[in-house]
Amino acid sequence: MPQTLPVIDIADLSSSDPVARQQVAEKIRRACLAHGFFYISGHGIPQGLIEAVLDETRALFDQPEAAKDALSKALSPCNRGYETLGGQTLQPGALPDRKEGYYIGEELGPRDPRVAEGWFNHGPNQWPADLPGFRPVMMAYFAALQTLGATLMRGLALSLDLPEDHFDGFTEQPMCTLRLLHYPPAQPDVEGEMGAGAHTDFGGLTLLLQDSVGGLQVQAGDGSWIEAPPMPGTYVVNLGDMIARWTNERYRSTLHRVINRSGRERYSVPFFYTGYPRHEVACLPTCLYAGESPKYPPITVEEHLRAMYARTYQAAR
Numbered sequence: 469m470p471q472t473l474p475v476i477d478i479a480d481l482s483s484s485d486p487v488a489r490q491q492v493a494e495k496i497r498r499a500c501l502a503h504g505f506f507y508i509s510g511h512g513i514p515q516g517l518i519e520a521v522l523d524e525t526r527a528l529f530d531q532p533e534a535a536k537d538a539l540s541k542a543l544s545p546c547n548r549g550y551e552t553l554g555g556q557t558l559q560p561g562a563l564p565d566r567k568e569g570y571y572i573g574e575e576l577g578p579r580d581p582r583v584a585e586g587w588f589n590h591g592p593n594q595w596p597a598d599l600p601g602f603r604p605v606m607m608a609y610f611a612a613l614q615t616l617g618a619t620l621m622r623g624l625a626l627s628l629d630l631p632e633d634h635f636d637g638f639t640e641q642p643m644c645t646l647r648l649l650h651y652p653p654a655q656p657d658v659e660g661e662m663g664a665g666a667h668t669d670f671g672g673l674t675l676l677l678q679d680s681v682g683g684l685q686v687q688a689g690d691g692s693w694i695e696a697p698p699m700p701g702t703y704v705v706n707l708g709d710m711i712a713r714w715t716n717e718r719y720r721s722t723l724h725r726v727i728n729r730s731g732r733e734r735y736s737v738p739f740f741y742t743g744y745p746r747h748e749v750a751c752l753p754t755c756l757y758a759g760e761s762p763k764y765p766p767i768t769v770e771e772h773l774r775a776m777y778a779r780t781y782q783a784a785r
């Protein structure tokens with residue numbers, strides 16, 4: 469029997485009944501201990517909005533190369549905009565990833581104090597001039613996923629035997645990144661090339677929307693790769709490195725990769741819930757058992773994120 473990832477209906481995380489919330493948290497706990505990856509249903513994001521996001525994503529990547537290059541993230545002081553095919557190498561030592569991407573964050577003007585102070589990745593987005601629906605759709609989706617991320621962080625707190633509001637300092641003014649991705653079909657003659665090389669996610673939670681093509685794989689404890697196929701109406705949720713730091717690796721930040729062997733174009737939209745940049749991430753007392761010591765020193769969200777960007781965007785080889 470191949471291993472599969474669980475589907476958790478999270479609707480009851482918004483219930484007024486604390487017992488119902490705790491029951492969802494128990495399922496989250498089990499999934500986090502097992503794989504650090506699970507599907508969620510009952511998330512409340514309207515299907516129409518999801519389809520609009522995928523439509524606008526396809527339309528963006530269908531634009532001529534020159535139009536996409538005009539939106540290059542190299543032109544942005546805060547890493548927003550277009551990233552060309554092969555622009556990132558997620559797996560150290562592997563070939564550059566066979567994907568192109570687009571980064572969107574909270575829309576912040578120059579007067580925002582965080583922008584004025586030069587906080588990492590804070591500032592305005594770049595928007596495609598010829599796609600009028602793109603900006604409103606992406607902003608509506610961004611806001612909806614930010615709320616969903618905060619709901620999940622409350623469930624995560626409960627799953628760790630912490631008060632539900634434990635992560636409120638992290639979910640206030642959170643930094644989040646919406647990333648649009650396009651994976652052309654794998655080239656059969658290029659050995660070792662992947663759509664996204666094996667990596668763990670940097671931040672807190674990732675909420676992944678994928679189209680119907682498939683190709684995401686998650687590493688199990690025994691080193692084998694589990695398929696995470698598309699399931700309509702769900703998101704794939706995974707834990708990033710900051711959760712592994714918080715929990716002293718009790719909860720895992722699991723390796724995953726994408727190989728698009730379908731022969732078709734694949735589109736996916738991960739949403740990275742990264743959290744309040746000045747928040748300090750240190751080992752949680754409920755995750756440190758007698759005789760253990762923390763595996764990681766405390767770090768702020770921003771310090772951690774800067775280090776991770778430096779690693780995957782080092783000079784192209």
Ligand SMILES: O=C(O)CCC(=O)C(=O)O
Pocket residue numbers: 647649664669676678684724725726736737738
């Ligand atoms: O496209 C996917 O399914 C996964 C993308 C991913 O892992 C990432 O962007 O971190």
Ligand SMILES: [Fe+2]
Pocket residue numbers: 667668669724
């Ligand atoms: Fe990832």
